[in-house]
Amino acid sequence: MSNDIVKAIEEKYKNMGQDPNTYLKGLLHSKLINYWDYVEVDTLLSLQKPRTDFTDEPIFIMYHQVTELLLKLITHEIKQIVDNENIDTAIFANKIDRINRYSGILTESFAVMREGMDYDQYNQFRLTLAPASGFQSAQFRFIELYCTDAHLLVNSRVKAQVNADSDMNYLFDNLYWKDAGLDHKTGKKTLTLSQFEDRYIDSLKATATKYKGKNIYNRFLKLNASDEKVKALKTALRNFDHTYNVVWPLSHLKTAEYYLNSKGENKAATGGSEWQKYLHPSYQRRIFFPELWTKEEIENWGK
């Protein structure tokens, strides 16, 4: 071992008030790392717990798990932007490029759901899943609040009346996704929504409050629009808004239509929403970065 390395190690531990010899002796006994422990392969492969014996149910579970991991990768990049007030524009753009890569995987791979499961099997094992629904994916909702202001995520009925200064509780009462949580037959809150709110609403509200004025959209708007790097960032952000809020929702909706309505039966979704209307991007009008789009592009959102 070179003296420089030994010296650097000594210094590192001395700086922490530790005896370097203890740590060097420890190296004599510590076990080598291996792939399966580092990646936690056994844990990862033990996380699939189907509720039926249908052979295609594990596909459904694993693909949701893959999605949650990709959402975690997206969140990982987003957090490095929103938590660093002085982020360099080129690094900001590089992180959005990474996010676009992950969002691309999410949309391109959705065929695993649309074409990769047996129609009859899906329609039987899904009956054991109510009131659970992908609607209850919290990462989807946190990502929205890291990306944009809560007043841009409200339903179309109140959108014109709210702004960045509106009361957070009022905005939350009117978030666009609450529309999926009213049982269209009874008009009451579905169990799917009330369980989700009991579990996550406080932390979602805290996130919206913490990142108000500091989310991805606010960060972008503070940059100098004529800078070439900012122009590249704008293109990347438009790409993200479109992939995440139009392309993915359309692939997802087409899949729901295939399994729930391809024979005109209009089956009830496990989350009980009026899903054909609700899931369409032109109904939700979820747009993270409205100023990056023309009036016409906004009018034609999702069409």
Ligand code: HEM
């Ligand atoms: C066969 C596959 C799928 C079908 C038929 C399907 C169907 C549906 C339906 C009908 C809804 C409306 C809420 C409800 O009433 O339950 C919904 C919501 C949702 N699903 Fe799926 N889904 C599928 C796969 C997935 C996957 C793989 C994910 C990934 C996590 C996912 C994530 C979501 C999300 C995030 C929502 C809420 C959408 C929003 O609020 O814009 N779904 N799904």
